[in-house]
Amino acid sequence: xxxxxxxxxxxxxxxxxxxxxxxxxxxxxxxxxxxxxxxxxxxxxxxxxxxxxxxxxxxxxxxxxxxxxxxxxxxxxxxxxxxxxxxxxxxxxxxxxxxxxxxxxxxxxxxxxxxxxxxxxxxxxxxxxxxxxxxxxxxxxxxxxxxxxxxxxxxxxxxxxxxxxxxxxxxxxxxxxxxxxxxxxxxxxxxxxxxxxxxxxxxxxxxxxxxxxxxxxxxxxxxxxxxxxxxxxxxxxxxxxxxxxxxxxxxxxxxxxxxxxxxxxxxxxxxxxxxxxxxxxxxxxxxxxxxxxxxxxxxxxxxxxxxxxxxxxxxxxxxxxxxxxxxxxxxxxxxxxxxxxxxxxxx
Amino acid sequence: xxxxxxxxxxxxxxxxxxxxxxxxxxxxxxxxxxxxxxxxxxxxxxxxxxxxxxxxxxxxxxxxxxxxxxxxxxxxxxxxxxxxxxxxxxxxxxxxxxxxxxxxxxxxxxxxxxxxxxxxxxxxxxxxxxxxxxxxxxxxxxxxxxxxxxxxxxxxxxxxxxxxxxxxxxxxxxxxx
Numbered sequence: 001x002x003x004x005x006x007x008x009x010x011x012x013x014x015x016x017x018x019x020x021x022x023x024x025x026x027x028x029x030x031x032x033x034x035x036x037x038x039x040x041x042x043x044x045x046x047x048x049x050x051x052x053x054x055x056x057x058x059x060x061x062x063x064x065x066x067x068x069x070x071x072x073x074x075x076x077x078x079x080x081x082x083x084x085x086x087x088x089x090x091x092x093x094x095x096x097x098x099x100x101x102x103x104x105x106x107x108x109x110x111x112x113x114x115x116x117x118x119x120x121x122x123x124x125x126x127x128x129x130x131x132x133x134x135x136x137x138x139x140x141x142x143x144x145x146x147x148x149x150x151x152x153x154x155x156x157x158x159x160x161x162x163x164x165x166x167x168x169x170x171x172x173x174x175x176x177x178x179x180x181x182x183x184x185x186x187x188x189x190x191x192x193x194x195x196x197x198x199x200x201x202x203x204x205x206x207x208x209x210x211x212x213x214x215x216x217x218x219x220x221x222x223x224x225x226x227x228x229x230x231x232x233x234x235x236x237x238x239x240x241x242x243x244x245x246x247x248x249x250x251x252x253x254x255x256x257x258x259x260x261x262x263x264x265x266x267x268x269x270x271x272x273x274x275x276x277x278x279x280x281x282x283x284x285x286x287x288x289x290x291x292x293x294x295x296x297x298x299x300x301x302x303x304x305x306x307x308x309x310x311x312x313x314x315x316x317x318x319x320x321x322x323x324x325x326x327x328x329x330x331x332x333x334x335x336x337x338x339x340x341x342x343x344x345x346x347x
Numbered sequence: 348x349x350x351x352x353x354x355x356x357x358x359x360x361x362x363x364x365x366x367x368x369x370x371x372x373x374x375x376x377x378x379x380x381x382x383x384x385x386x387x388x389x390x391x392x393x394x395x396x397x398x399x400x401x402x403x404x405x406x407x408x409x410x411x412x413x414x415x416x417x418x419x420x421x422x423x424x425x426x427x428x429x430x431x432x433x434x435x436x437x438x439x440x441x442x443x444x445x446x447x448x449x450x451x452x453x454x455x456x457x458x459x460x461x462x463x464x465x466x467x468x469x470x471x472x473x474x475x476x477x478x479x480x481x482x483x484x485x486x487x488x489x490x491x492x493x494x495x496x497x498x499x500x501x502x503x504x505x506x507x508x509x510x511x512x513x514x515x516x517x518x519x520x521x522x523x524x
Contacts, residue, residue: 118399121400122403128415129383135419147423151419151423158412
């Protein structure tokens with residue numbers, strides 16, 4: 001029987017999904033606060049400090065404001081697609097979290113919604129359809145700046161997906177599996193088992209491409225405000241704008257988790273076996289989750305530092321970097337990896 | 348009725364419905380979106396047959412890359428009802444006839460394939476692993492290595508053709524010098 005579904009399985013997965021969704025939304029909310037704080041610190045300002053201690057209630061205030069704003073749909077826009085755009089952006093941002101192993105298994109309960117044997121390809125598939133939200137929203141706005149931005153986002157996403165896929169192929173040649181859980185489990189033990197040691201070049205290519213896929217500075221061509229006003233979300237207001245902005249932060253969180261899982265050992269940490277033998281399983285699972293989240297937050301902070309350090313690229317520079325530098329580099333990485341694997345096999 | 352049957356009927360209805368939507372919708376952006384929906388439904392069929400690799404590659408390649416470029420071009424041309432040229436009835440008739448021929452061919456091919464499958468002992472339990480990535484990879488790089496490589500040459504020639512067509516005349520002159 002291919003499909004065996006029981007009530008307890010549905011319940012377990014439902015609880016897991018709600019926790020993951022709530023957690024992702026919460027972290028994305030506080031990423032907006034962290035972004036403003038990081039920007040403030042780097043520019044010698046104070047940042048949000050009015051709502052609550054250290055401005056900690058600022059994300060709630062922002063959310064409330066977005067909900068209360070008047071909702072405007074442009075007269076000559078395509079209403080259905082105008083609403084579909086931000087919704088799709090949000091759904092696609094949240095979908096990837098399904099195949100991420102959030103922590104070591106607790107008894108029979110896997111801290112993962114679906115351990116499918118093509119997990120990596122699933123992430124890549126969601127990533128490749130993720131650009132539709134921006135494209136549809138941009139086109140449906142019936143605004144020239146939005147359209148230009150949508151076209152930019154699409155061509156940028158397609159260009160950088162190639163280099164990203166090629167750098168992933170080199171990683172998969174090393175791990176010999178597509179399941180994210182297996183990739184994470186292979187990296188247990190010492191830090192030297194982490195994939196960053198085995199695939200340093202692949203990691204750098206993947207990291208640069210994820211900046212482009214996330215539409216983040218220095219590659220935020222799609223919302224380049226000095227040329228395109230606000231890009232694809234120029235015509236959006238109220239919570240539809242909020243969805244676009246929020247989806248961006250969720251994407252950043254999920255990408256950070258994926259980077260941590262693929263290259264930085266996921267929920268593994270040095271001395272894990274000793275801890276696993278000496279604490280109760282529930283605490284052990286929670287420690288794993290905290291370790292993974294710490295690594296992810298490290299990447300989020302890195303994304304923010306880069307945004308407030310580097311100026312925006314020009315569009316032709318972006319395309320040159322993608323097609324003429326990253327893709328040949330990723331191909332060379334693949335070739336070297338293959339040669340080393342072949343050499344090891346013959347010895 | 349088993350769960351798989353229910354999924355199969357639902358997915359088939361979705362596939363056929365969205366495929367009909369592709370040709371019936373007036374707005375070409377909606378046509379593209381219906382086509383994307385069709386690809387997703389077909390991927391669902393692949394998953395029902397336990398061909399997960401095929402399912403996800405279908406989404407990555409068709410829904411994720413090719414349809415993005417389709418949408419890209421259609422958005423840039425900004426086609427709508429008013430600018431759509433009226434085709435003559437002769438062309439429409441030719442289209443119907445050639446489309447019908449293709450349908451006939453596809454139906455014949457499927458009937459042939461159906462006979463072969465029921466004739467041999469390829470039962471569902473034996474065939475259910477064929478779509479998994481390990482099995483597929485081994486098959487592609489041993490039994491089917493020649494057609495696999497030939498198709499990559501085909502892609503390469505298409506790519507070179509595009510570059511040649513896309514280059515401006517004076518650029519080609521420079522290359523020729």
